[in-house]
Amino acid sequence: MSSTTETPLLRAEGLSKFFTLEQGVLAGLRGTRRALRAVDSVSLQVHAGQTLAIVGESGSGKSTLGRLLLRLLLPSAGRVFFQDSDIFAMKRAQLRAFRRQAQIILQDPSASLNPRMRIGEIVREPLDIYREGSKSERRKRVQALLERVGLTSAHARAYPRELSGGQRQRVGIAAALALSPRLIIADEPTSSLDVSVQAQTLNLLAELQQDFQLTYVFITHDLGVVRHFADRVAVMYLGKIVEEAPAEALFAAPQHPYTQALFSAIPPPDPTQRVSWTPPQGEPPSPLAPPPGCHFHPRCPLAMPQCSRVTPPLVSREAGHSVACLLYE
Amino acid sequence: MSLLSLRGLSTEFYSGGRWLEAVSDVSFDLRPGEILGLVGESGCGKSTIAYSVMQLLAHNARISRGQVLLGETDLLRLEEADLQALRGSRVSMIFQNPMTALDPLFTIGHQLVETLQAHLDINMHEARRRALSLLRQVGIPAAEERLRAYPHQFSGGMSQRIALAIAIACQPQVLIADEPTTALDVTIQAQILQLIRRLLVDERGSGVLLITHDLGVVAQVCDRVAVMYAGSIVECGEVAALFAAPQHPYTQALLNSLPSHRKARGRLETIAGRVPSLGDRPAGCPFAPRCPHTKERCENGRPPLIKVETGQEVACVLYD
Numbered sequence: 001m002s003s004t005t006e007t008p009l010l011r012a013e014g015l016s017k018f019f020t021l022e023q024g025v026l027a028g029l030r031g032t033r034r035a036l037r038a039v040d041s042v043s044l045q046v047h048a049g050q051t052l053a054i055v056g057e058s059g060s061g062k063s064t065l066g067r068l069l070l071r072l073l074l075p076s077a078g079r080v081f082f083q084d085s086d087i088f089a090m091k092r093a094q095l096r097a098f099r100r101q102a103q104i105i106l107q108d109p110s111a112s113l114n115p116r117m118r119i120g121e122i123v124r125e126p127l128d129i130y131r132e133g134s135k136s137e138r139r140k141r142v143q144a145l146l147e148r149v150g151l152t153s154a155h156a157r158a159y160p161r162e163l164s165g166g167q168r169q170r171v172g173i174a175a176a177l178a179l180s181p182r183l184i185i186a187d188e189p190t191s192s193l194d195v196s197v198q199a200q201t202l203n204l205l206a207e208l209q210q211d212f213q214l215t216y217v218f219i220t221h222d223l224g225v226v227r228h229f230a231d232r233v234a235v236m237y238l239g240k241i242v243e244e245a246p247a248e249a250l251f252a253a254p255q256h257p258y259t260q261a262l263f264s265a266i267p268p269p270d271p272t273q274r275v276s277w278t279p280p281q282g283e284p285p286s287p288l289a290p291p292p293g294c295h296f297h298p299r300c301p302l303a304m305p306q307c308s309r310v311t312p313p314l315v316s317r318e319a320g321h322s323v324a325c326l327l328y329e
Numbered sequence: 330m331s332l333l334s335l336r337g338l339s340t341e342f343y344s345g346g347r348w349l350e351a352v353s354d355v356s357f358d359l360r361p362g363e364i365l366g367l368v369g370e371s372g373c374g375k376s377t378i379a380y381s382v383m384q385l386l387a388h389n390a391r392i393s394r395g396q397v398l399l400g401e402t403d404l405l406r407l408e409e410a411d412l413q414a415l416r417g418s419r420v421s422m423i424f425q426n427p428m429t430a431l432d433p434l435f436t437i438g439h440q441l442v443e444t445l446q447a448h449l450d451i452n453m454h455e456a457r458r459r460a461l462s463l464l465r466q467v468g469i470p471a472a473e474e475r476l477r478a479y480p481h482q483f484s485g486g487m488s489q490r491i492a493l494a495i496a497i498a499c500q501p502q503v504l505i506a507d508e509p510t511t512a513l514d515v516t517i518q519a520q521i522l523q524l525i526r527r528l529l530v531d532e533r534g535s536g537v538l539l540i541t542h543d544l545g546v547v548a549q550v551c552d553r554v555a556v557m558y559a560g561s562i563v564e565c566g567e568v569a570a571l572f573a574a575p576q577h578p579y580t581q582a583l584l585n586s587l588p589s590h591r592k593a594r595g596r597l598e599t600i601a602g603r604v605p606s607l608g609d610r611p612a613g614c615p616f617a618p619r620c621p622h623t624k625e626r627c628e629n630g631r632p633p634l635i636k637v638e639t640g641q642e643v644a645c646v647l648y649d
Contacts, residue, residue, distance in 0.1 A: 228597070271548040
């Protein structure tokens with residue numbers, strides 16, 4: 001366990017990403033553009049060897065945040081530091097060094113693997129790009145990587161379509177590991193897999209974290225996966241982090257009304273816990289026109305008059321548990 | 330009495346020059362006022378059962394054996410015109426993607442009125458009145474204005490509510506819901522599932538066949554559940570009993586492999602090997618190659634469902 005005084009491996013400060021949407025074909029001429037605030041003033045940190053889970057429903061901005069953290073998108077505001085270097089200020093050589101240390105695993109391996117490349121070529125591609133070792137060393141490394149993720153060297157000659165969904169996700173993991181990264185951002189890595197295959201994949205990711213001291217940012221909507229995996233959890237709603245806490249504390253006592261609503265909406269796989277379900281009513285508002293003040297106030301059972309006027313800041317309350325809610329002011 | 334009974338249903342797909350059995354000898358009863366869950370992993374045949382009941386199978390599929398009884402009527406013996414009259418009136422279906430059921434070119438008011446007038450002898454004025462009432466029942470805000478809106482103007486959750494309104498327009502006795510909330514966020518999922526229970530089961534006493542891969546959904550909303558593996562039902566029973574004491578080795582493994590948000594970390598149980606593909610399912614128990622209790626007998630044909638002490642029916646030679 002890292003102490004909080006240690007420098008975090010990854011740190012975001014006031015990170016925002018706004019997309020401009022043009023309304024209709026003539027909108028650009030008329031100047032009626034609307035900003036979608038996908039990520040809005042997000043600050044977070046991840047310590048080496050730990051797992052931060054970013055949880056939220058569709059449209060919460062969690063995937064956009066993941067891409068910002070890897071500089072796959074440029075921010076509208078804010079900074080991201082990897083080992084104290086600002087990743088958006090990095091020049092070519094520095095950026096190249098950053099990219100080998102920070103990798104991504106995507107949700108749908110059938111969409112992220114090139115269908116025309118053999119498995120061996122896919123896993124070898126990062127090694128080729130970074131000119132790692134000789135040709136035979138690369139071949140050996142590919143073989144070792146495939147075996148490490150539970151595939152065999154026989155799979156190296158196969159094409160992605162010849163593998164099952166779970167095996168394809170292992171290929172994605174092997175390719176992400178090829179350059180021995182320190183940080184892996186996993187965007188819904190098990191969402192398209194069946195539960196028994198999901199369990200195999202999660203076990204593999206846990207072993208790899210142990211073996212290679214990996215730091216994970218896990219982007220997911222599945223709280224079962226979060227509970228199983230995360231050290232810390234950040235809950236997002238309409239572009240903002242509404243609560244951030246150690247996983248134990250968050251699951252024991254969620255503080256933000258949205259987090260509470262989210263937890264209560266999940267059907268536990270246990271019929272003895274069949275409670276009178278009280279899921280939050282209404283739908284998340286459009287991120288194009290988020291409600292003023294706290295974005296959750298129109299759906300919040302505990303909303304107060306000031307909630308529609310004041311945007312609550314994310315305030316640390318106790319032992320690293322932060323909440324953005326006026327109830328706790 | 331049961332609303333819908335399957336008796337020895339088998340469905341095949343034509344692939345690579347031969348017929349391959351996707352659903353093998355499946356039987357179950359759906360009773361009034363219950364939600365029966367049909368649960369299993371991708372490719373186990375659960376959706377094929379739904380499409381077999383509705384007879385909406387693709388051109389390369391056929392039902393090779395069995396009966397699908399809606400009350401006394403065997404749906405497999407009906408002419409297409411008679412079937413068409415039953416679909417949407419006595420038995421309806423909703424899908425994972427609600428857009429499957431909605432026509433993008435017509436307003437939702439038009440689509441509701443069309444369904445009502447196709448099955449009921451009512452005039453336009455009455456159909457409009459009922460359409461409005463249906464939209465209100467499924468919780469569409471500002472229903473009167475929304476009748477004039479097109480499907481693309483609704484979110485995924487609202488579209489599924491509209492698909493549900495169309496499905497229940499003629500008060501069906503049976504609703505088949507094929508992964509109705511899989512594409513939706515969890516807060517919306519809870520709302521849709523509650524709506525299905527209230528409108529179909531509590532208010533009308535209809536039966537719902539809920540197809541899902543989500544054991545949490547089964548635990549919270551189903552009364553009984555049938556677990557499928559590689560084309561067969563391997564275990565079937567009351568939800569409480571089955572979750573408390575799963576009997577089939579596959580059901581046990583499946584429940585053990587779930588990461589729970591109420592359980593701390595640790596290694597998850599996994600199932601060795603993988604699901605056999607349609608072309609090479611074993612002749613005996615389909616789970617035998619992955620089962621920790623396999624015996625020689627397991628290769629002698631698919632074991633039948635047998636009632637066991639804990640109340641559920643299990644297809645496994647361990648309980649002979």
